Amino acid sequence: MNVNCILLRYGELSLKGKNKKDFEERLVRNIRQKLEHFAGIKVSKHFGRLFIELGDNPADPIIEECKDVFGLVGFSPAMRVQTDLEVIKEAALRLLQSQGDQVKTFKVGCKRADKRFPIGSQEMNQLVGGHLLANSHSHYKVDVRNPDLFVHVEIRSMEDTYIYGNDIPGLGGLPVGTSGRVLLLLSGGIDSPVAGYLALKRGVELHAIHFHSYPFTSERAKQKVMDLAQQLTRFGGKIRLHVVPFTEIQTEINKHCYESYTITIMRRFMLRIAEAVAKKNSALALVTGESLGQVASQTLESMTAINAVTHMPILRPVVGWDKTEIIDISKEIDTYETSILPYEDCCTIFTPKAPKTRPDVEVCERLETKLNVEQLVQEAVEGVEVIDFFPQKEEEVSFF
Numbered sequence: 001m002n003v004n005c006i007l008l009r010y011g012e013l014s015l016k017g018k019n020k021k022d023f024e025e026r027l028v029r030n031i032r033q034k035l036e037h038f039a040g041i042k043v044s045k046h047f048g049r050l051f052i053e054l055g056d057n058p059a060d061p062i063i064e065e066c067k068d069v070f071g072l073v074g075f076s077p078a079m080r081v082q083t084d085l086e087v088i089k090e091a092a093l094r095l096l097q098s099q100g101d102q103v104k105t106f107k108v109g110c111k112r113a114d115k116r117f118p119i120g121s122q123e124m125n126q127l128v129g130g131h132l133l134a135n136s137h138s139h140y141k142v143d144v145r146n147p148d149l150f151v152h153v154e155i156r157s158m159e160d161t162y163i164y165g166n167d168i169p170g171l172g173g174l175p176v177g178t179s180g181r182v183l184l185l186l187s188g189g190i191d192s193p194v195a196g197y198l199a200l201k202r203g204v205e206l207h208a209i210h211f212h213s214y215p216f217t218s219e220r221a222k223q224k225v226m227d228l229a230q231q232l233t234r235f236g237g238k239i240r241l242h243v244v245p246f247t248e249i250q251t252e253i254n255k256h257c258y259e260s261y262t263i264t265i266m267r268r269f270m271l272r273i274a275e276a277v278a279k280k281n282s283a284l285a286l287v288t289g290e291s292l293g294q295v296a297s298q299t300l301e302s303m304t305a306i307n308a309v310t311h312m313p314i315l316r317p318v319v320g321w322d323k324t325e326i327i328d329i330s331k332e333i334d335t336y337e338t339s340i341l342p343y344e345d346c347c348t349i350f351t352p353k354a355p356k357t358r359p360d361v362e363v364c365e366r367l368e369t370k371l372n373v374e375q376l377v378q379e380a381v382e383g384v385e386v387i388d389f390f391p392q393k394e395e396e397v398s399f400f
């Protein structure tokens with residue numbers, strides 16, 4: 001008798017009615033997609049609980065995959081066994097014996113959901129606990145307050161009983177796809193991939209957009225952003241990246257605007273284009289890696305001047321975080337090493353000596369009258385290259 005399924009826990013308490021159904025369906029779909037490459041896996045619902053049926057697969061690699069799925073609060077490798085006292089005792093013993101050396105104390109907690117089973121929970125705890133003590137190494141002890149291993153015995157029906165150990169914590173959050181679609185402004189830096197990860201945690205589906213100024217910025221800078229998009233698929237499933245040709249706009253801005261305003265105006269163009277691409281792709285909000293006060297250009301005045309060109313909500317998941325905290329997440333999600341590669345970004349290429357830290361909207365508007373804003377935006381949108389990224393697969397390229 002071995003672990004044959006994984007019991008999944010999710011934030012069901014706050015969910016009701018149709019929301020609950022959507023949440024569960026999406027979660028199941030995301031888990032199936034994540035486990036696609038394992039043969040014989042099944043995700044199913046029994047007695048109001050979600051399970052992964054392992055088939056012939058070992059539990060550990062599947063648990064590793066589950067740790068990347070938003071919406072899962074926790075999970076436990078479990079054994080589904082016949083509801084029979086002797087079978088239950090043996091299964092509980094197997095569970096205890098399969099633990100590492102750190103486990104020295106245990107507690108049995110029995111739940112009898114089907115009252116037709118003739119033995120009460122308290123008596124079951126004693127019977128199973130006694131069996132474990134009598135048949136395992138002598139160094140195991142019972143600790144009802146703070147056990148190393150909690151042996152759960154759930155008698156669901158006269159046929160099925162579940163035996164499982166400690167809860168392994170999951171990522172929490174909401175299943176990707178339950179909160180609509182957003183467009184992430186993805187640079188090659190540290191912050192925007194983290195912002196994308198945190199947006200995914202709230203259940204959005206991600207599209208990404210990158211502004212590329214070839215030949216001012218190299219193909220390798222673009223490749224870096226493609227690598228980051230690929231890395232985010234680990235949590236987000238399929239991610240569509242829109243690469244915007246930005247060279248002409250940057251050249252025009254540099255030709256016609258004061259140097260101190262180039263960054264602000266460039267950002268205003270980014271937002272206009274991002275809004276157009278978002279609308280074309282049914283995304284409801286933009287996401288950026290902006291953090292207040294991190295660099296001179298990230299002031300409230302600067303945000304105001306930049307925001308003025310769009311009515312779309314802009315989510316800034318890292319706005320309240322310190323750089324060190326953002327770096328910690330980027331390391332956890334494995335984007336850090338890619339983000340710190342030295343290839344230049346379109347913003348750094350044209351960085352003015354003294355960027356305006358408190359830019360004025362009216363000055364921006366006046367400067368922009370020298371540019372053919374609408375046409376430049378339209379051309380950039382028309383020139384977008386679309387690249388789709390899938391978890392663990394090669395990207396597929398198409399031109400729209």
Ligand code: ATP
Pocket residue numbers: 184185186187188189190191192193209210211212287288289290294295297298345346347
């Ligand atoms: P990051 O670490 O994400 O690059 P940052 O701290 O360097 O952020 P900025 O360079 O001021 O901050 O950029 C702020 C945000 O603007 C970025 O987080 C990103 O969302 C967006 N952004 C900047 N440059 C680009 C680009 N070339 N393409 C797409 N989005 C960009």
Ligand code: MG
Pocket residue numbers: 187188189190345347
């Ligand atoms: Mg940057």
